[in-house]
Amino acid sequence: MKDFLIQRVSQVDWSYSPEQSVSIVGLIFWLWLIWPRDEFNALIRDKQKQTQVLIAAIALNSLWLINASLVQGIHVHFLGLVVLMLMYGWRMATVIAILPVLFFSTFILKQPFEFGIYGLLAIALPLFLCFSVYSQVFKYLPHHFLVYIFCCAFINAFLSIVFHILSWSTWLWVSTDYDWAFLSDNYLLLIPLLGFPEALLNGMAVTLLVVYRPQWLYDFSDKTYFKD
Secondary structure, eight states, X not given: OHHHHHHHHHTOXXXXXXXXXXXXXXXXXXXXHHOOHHHHHHHHHOHHHHHHHHHHHHHHHHHHHSOEEEETTEEEOOOOHHHHHHHHOHHHHHHHTHHHHHHHHHHTSSOGGGHHHHHIIIIIHHHHHHHHHHHHHHHHSOOOHHHIIIIIIIXXXXXXXXXXXXXXXXXXXXXXXXXXXXXXXXXXXXXXXXXXXXXXXXXXXXXXXXXXXXXXXXXXXXXXXXXX
């Protein structure tokens, strides 16, 4: 195990560029803007909640390890962000997902200072856009538990993959030698292949939570979604 860890660490590229520094500052600024002060203070006082959040972070990290590296910079893995958002709210979910981003950037991308841009494009942007979809669903569609599961979980999870792959493809197009045709043929075409399993994964998890642990969901209420 020690030799394995030494080998993994030795493969990490610790160099950094000005662009990476700017992206890290951007991520820190975004976290400052959205910092969930009330939720974080409540978390500090609740030992049971701390354990739950730690388990959620480890589970998300494990999910991201199921990763397929196609070529340099293109990595394929499920996100699991919508479950996290519906359990903790989008702002707290962004904070929780920082740990998997750090781990992924260091040991999968092998570029620790990429965690800034990857954090922005893999969690911050998708979570914000998924929350925007969720809020519009809540505003305009009937408050029914099937709408909650199908639109807020299934469809939103599919959209999270779309948001992530489109934004990361744009970054690769701008910052690397990959042209858009190459990215379309090797990355964008994976959206349907990843989107439907991502939707199923998140949708099933949220369905189980609605049935067995509705109190674990951030703003789910029987009075709201099971009205006669």
